[in-house]
Amino acid sequence: MEPCIGKVYEAMDRTIEALKSLVKHDDKYEEISTMCVIKLDAHYSPLDAATYMLDLEFKDKKQCVDLEVANGWRIILERFDPDSAARGLIRDQLSKYRT
Template identity: 65%
Template sequence: MSETSTWTGKHFRRLADDATWWENIFYIVDIVHPLVHVLRIVDSMEPCIGKVYEAMDHTIELLKTLVKDNDSNEEISTIYVRRWNAYHSSLHAAAYILDP
């Protein structure tokens, strides 16, 4: 039996042929990619707080260019900034300044 003879196969075939669906997937990947970059930095075994500061700043600025809808941009930026503020400390700021 062919995979396109089942309901699930037909549904996935329609998705695979839908250009709008792929555009949405690429859009999501573009938004998530900077976050994955930050996670990789944080997960490294090197001192990285300075790199994390720089990456988060870059990520927030990049989101402003990627997300065209102002409401969505504000919502996503708020989530990023709130999460960033939860982990921010004066010690981290000092490490950022001292990071070569």
């Protein structure tokens, strides 16, 4: 079984974007999209963010600029290795992996 939380995040992003064309009233769109985000946030953990960051399928999606994902990744790195030099090496390796 492979990690799939990245696929859930991506599907939710696509769903929220699709709502823009389906819901004609801005206030209704905001209400529905907020409910979607609240549901997704209820199941969020830093480990989920790290798996999304490392998912090869989404390596071009710029997860690193998403503050929530980047923060989750940072938390996992700090738990994994308290040495800041080692974390810097891991970040460099992730950059190479993504390109």
